[in-house]
Amino acid sequence: MKPTPGLRRQIIQSLAVMALGIIGLSVIGSYVFYGFALTYLPGSISDSLVPSRVELVWIVCTIIAALALAVVVAIRLSRRLISPLNAVAHSLRDVAEGKLDARAPLDDQAMGETAQLVRDFNAMAERLQGMTREREFWNAAIAHELRTPLTVLRGRLQGLAEGVFTPSSELFEGLLRQVDGLGRLVEDLRVVSLNDSGHLDVQRIRVRLADELRAVLQAFATPLADKGFRLDAQLDTELEVACDAVRLRQALMALLENALRHADPGALHVLLARVDDDCLLSVEDDGPGLDSALAADLFEAFRRGEPSRSRQSGGSGLGLAVVKAIIEAHGGQAYCQPSAQGGTRFVLRWPLTPSR
Known part of the structure; x- marks a missing residue:
């Protein structure tokens, strides 16, 4: 894959091309104009500081051509700069509104740092969407793991309160086992969460x-x-x-x-x-x-x-x-x-x- 020139280099190159084009148009064009005028229109050249009508026409045409060249270079440069930035800005608004599947399109003409910005944004959005899916998975999994022991505890305790179950050591031992299981689950969740956040300390x-x-x-x-x-x-x-x-x-x-x-x-x-x-x-x-x-x-x-x-x-x-x-x-x-x-x-x- 051919490496993309950096943004600074692209700006310098574009401005240099524009400056050289305008200078070339003015200098070389002047030589051509006066050579043509002296050969075919010798009386059209003014001998004073005030330009003649033909010279005024040439000056106006040169200015228009220089402006046209500057506009073309500016449009081309701004398109390569602004389009990726607008795409990222639009996608950022979508992400801020909760549309985590939003991605910025990468224009083939995007250059250097702007192209990298689009790629980095898309990678960030992908990671954010993955983290959101992982969080939803965790929430569902934790709720699923807590549901069974809590349901058992609630059923046994409700049965004791309503007199359906006769209090016995076996029943209370079963309740204690459910509580122990909940305690282990909470401790395991604590250990995993502390490790994910980088705060799990070990006493060596x-x-x-x-x-x-x-x-x-x-x-x-x-x-x-x-x-x-x-x-x-x-x-x-x-x-x-x-x-x-x-x-x-x-x-x-x-x-x-x-x-x-x-x-x-x-x-x-x-x-x-x-x-x-x-x-x-x-x-x-x-x-x-x-x-x-x-x-x-x-x-x-x-x-x-x-x-x-x-x-x-x-x-x-x-x-x-x-x-x-x-x-x-x-x-x-x-x-x-x-x-x-x-x-x-x-x-x-x-x-x-x-x-x-």
Whole structure:
């Protein structure tokens, strides 16, 4: 693609062309006029400072031609300058009125910075429209996640108030579980929102991370065994990491809960190791695996690999988003990849030494 000259260069070139054209018209035209007049109309040339009638006609014609050249150059230059600006201004008014699909047309004659302005405006409008769609999606998803526990709580409490249900420890334990679920949902939303705004802080202390994670594995040993999983943990017991151990335990819990809900029973491999100057924590299952198209958005909030299956097995769709938020707050990244056993390997990798 041929690069477009800058706006300053285009203005200088246009004004230079206009000045050279007027000078050329005046100087060269004068030589031609007087050469013709002296040859064919020798008596038409005035010997005084007052021009003759023929000279006056030539002067007027030269002025008109110079003005015409200046107008042509000005119109051409203003068209290339003003048209993109008017297009952006019109589209800005549409966006201000809520028409987020408004886009400024890019004229082929737009030059340099004005063409870039149109492209930047269209990119901004596209981003704004995408953010609006994402916000609407979030609002709908949050309302959907809150509706079920609130409906259960309201039904049980109304039944207690009307005497439909007999108060019992089992009923109150069920209500407490719904409240705990709401509390976890609110905390997950808080973590994800703080990370998106860049305000998720982690309290780093130097710990043997294997000791911290082992407590999580012990807590999940029984539920995993009941579902038919064989836990294989390979933890580097000598690895000391400056990290927020509480948050990393939370991340591992989310990965294990994800495996309990979605993975097929079988071997579940948990690895903690040092890779170069990074700490690596991974959880790998035996199946069923994920489509590569779904894996790209798996760590985004409310994005489920298989929505129907996720809804049947529970979960808010925030677990992996919380994992991503925690690792990004440590300066690392979270991703998933196919495993050699046909399943999925979830990888958390972050620097051993904090960069800030």
